[in-house]
Amino acid sequence: xxxxxxxxxxxxxxxxxxxxVADRSAPxxxxxxxxxxxxxxxxxxxxxxxxxxxxxxxxxxRWQARFMAEGVAGLTxxxxxxxxxxxxxxxxxxxxxDLALGPPPxxxxxxxxxxxxxxxxxxxxSVQRILEAHQFAPHRIRTFKLSNDPKFxxxxxxxxxxxVDPPAHAVVLSVDxxxxxxxxxxxxxxxxxxxxxxxxxxxxxxRHGTTTLFAALNVLDGTIIGRxxxxxxxxxxxxxxxxVDAQVPRRKDIHAIIDNYATHKHPKVRExxxxxxRWTFHFTPTSASWxxxxxxxxxxxxxxxxxxxxxxxxxxxxxxxxxxxEETNSNPKPFVWTADPKRVLAAVxxxxxxxxxxx
Numbered sequence: 001x002x003x004x005x006x007x008x009x010x011x012x013x014x015x016x017x018x019x020x021v022a023d024r025s026a027p028x029x030x031x032x033x034x035x036x037x038x039x040x041x042x043x044x045x046x047x048x049x050x051x052x053x054x055x056x057x058x059x060x061x062r063w064q065a066r067f068m069a070e071g072v073a074g075l076t077x078x079x080x081x082x083x084x085x086x087x088x089x090x091x092x093x094x095x096x097x098d099l100a101l102g103p104p105p106x107x108x109x110x111x112x113x114x115x116x117x118x119x120x121x122x123x124x125x126s127v128q129r130i131l132e133a134h135q136f137a138p139h140r141i142r143t144f145k146l147s148n149d150p151k152f153x154x155x156x157x158x159x160x161x162x163x164v165d166p167p168a169h170a171v172v173l174s175v176d177x178x179x180x181x182x183x184x185x186x187x188x189x190x191x192x193x194x195x196x197x198x199x200x201x202x203x204x205x206x207r208h209g210t211t212t213l214f215a216a217l218n219v220l221d222g223t224i225i226g227r228x229x230x231x232x233x234x235x236x237x238x239x240x241x242x243x244v245d246a247q248v249p250r251r252k253d254i255h256a257i258i259d260n261y262a263t264h265k266h267p268k269v270r271e272x273x274x275x276x277x278r279w280t281f282h283f284t285p286t287s288a289s290w291x292x293x294x295x296x297x298x299x300x301x302x303x304x305x306x307x308x309x310x311x312x313x314x315x316x317x318x319x320x321x322x323x324x325x326e327e328t329n330s331n332p333k334p335f336v337w338t339a340d341p342k343r344v345l346a347a348v349x350x351x352x353x354x355x356x357x358x359x
Contacts, residue, residue, distance in 0.1 A: 007064055009041035016072045033075040036060055037067050088122065093130055096120045100136050111138040146351050149285035156341055159257055159282055159291055163219060163337035170253040173225075173244065174217040174293035174335070177261075178301070179232045181321070183208040183311040201308065209314040213301075213321055214240040216256070217294040222332030224297060226325045228318045234266035241269075245276060253278045257293070260286055293335045297328070 009017070017034040020026050032053050039049045049060050066074040096116055104111045105119075113131070116138075117124045131137070149155065166172045184205040193199040212232040216225040225244050229236040248254055258264045260283055273279055284291045305324050311317040 007037065007040045007068055009037060013072055014038070014041065017075075020072075020076075030076050033063050034072075036063050037075065040064055088126060088130075092120060092122065096122070096127065096130055097134055097136075100131065100134075100138055110141075113139075144351070145287045146348060146355070147285045147287040149288070152285040152288070152348065153345055155283065155285045156288075156291065156344060159284060160337055160339075160341050162255055162257065162282060163293070163335065166220060167253065167255065169251070170255055171248050172219040172255045172257070174219060174257045175215070175244075176259060176289075176292055176294045176298070177212055177214045177232050177237070177240075178298045179212045180210050181213060181306065181317065182210050183314045183317040184309070185312050186310050208311060208317075211314055211318055211321075212236070213298075215294050215297060216240075216244050217297055217335065218332075219293060219335045222334045223329050224294075224325055224332075226321070228321060232263065234263045234268050237263050237266075238269060238272050241272060241276075241279075245279070253280070255280050255282060257282045257284065257291075259284050259289055259292055293337075296335075 017038050020030050020034040021038070032055065036049055036053050036055070039052055044052070046057060046060055049055075050057060053060065063075065070077075099116060099119060100111055104115065108115070113124050113127045116131075117127045120127070162172045185208055186202045187204050187206060188202045190199060190201040191197075211228045211230065214227045214229060214232075214236065218224070225247055227240050227243055229239070245254070256279060258281055263269070264281070264283075273281060289295055301321070301324055305320055309317075309320060311320065
């Protein structure tokens with residue numbers, strides 16, 4: 001204990017201190033402060049008090065001095081601290097917000113935090129706090145595309161109707177192709193992930209050719225019919241349709257949901273369709289590929305097999321895709337449409353109104 005500190009603990013003070021220690025709902029900072037004074041009253045030295053409380057020497061001395069000056073009440077009260085820097089003026093904050101919502105200077109494509117800090121004359125951290133408070137993110141951008149199809153609502157309801165309430169004695173297939181899948185081989189082997197470091201992969205690669213995957217997703221049971229082909233012309237599309245037609249039981253009609261790719265509307269395809277009356281094509285609205293359920297399968301394939309894949313030949317790539325098809329079909333999951341068509345139409349309407357108001 002410091003020579004200039006004399007701690008006198010009266011019986012009343014001891015009872016109050018012991019009550020604080022025994023109170024299970026008391027803040028822990030009050031408990032360890034009371035323990036420091038009780039240990040001092042028991043004649044413990046500073047080193048022993050430090051060991052018991054787990055606090056440093058200056059902390060022990062500080063609370064001994066506080067108790068000597070203010071008693072038990074001083075242990076349960078934190079002194080007010082000097083205020084920090086004054087908040088930024090409202091005009092400065094508003095100026096930054098107005099700048100962030102407007103176009104950046106010169107040929108810059110977007111505002112950065114440092115650009116805003118330099119123009120407004122405040123720190124980068126202040127800019128970040130203001131942007132965060134207003135939920136602005138100038139460094140981010142989201143892509144979108146609104147369909148201009150005049151029959152958007154009609155086609156949307158038709159396709160969603162197939163998803164939600166498919167016709168009896170029929171198969172609903174979501175059909176599309178994933179073209180130009182590249183067999184990419186890395187120039188050097190990557191390093192595995194370890195603590196504190198992500199796995200690595202070279203940014204450059206070797207091309208060994210491409211393939212196109214034609215796929216038909218059975219909406220009812222989640223199975224996939226897939227074929228790899230070298231190109232994606234109408235000839236390959238008709239070959240794929242023949243393969244699908246051979247696998248679907250003859251007694252069932254086929255409703256195929258497809259996009260507006262020119263190959264799907266080729267005269268030869270239309271001729272094939274007229275020769276197969278049990279087939280019906282349902283075209284998605286333009287710029288609405290998200291309405292085609294098989295796109296979800298393509299996204300999963302890319303994420304789990306293709307994006308980080310290393311393929312030393314096109315055959316290697318085809319075998320990987322084939323194995324993924326087999327895994328999907330071994331544990332299929334039916335496609336379930338959950339979005340309300342009315343909400344989709346309302347969102348599209350709001351998007352068009354927003355575009356018209358801005359441009």
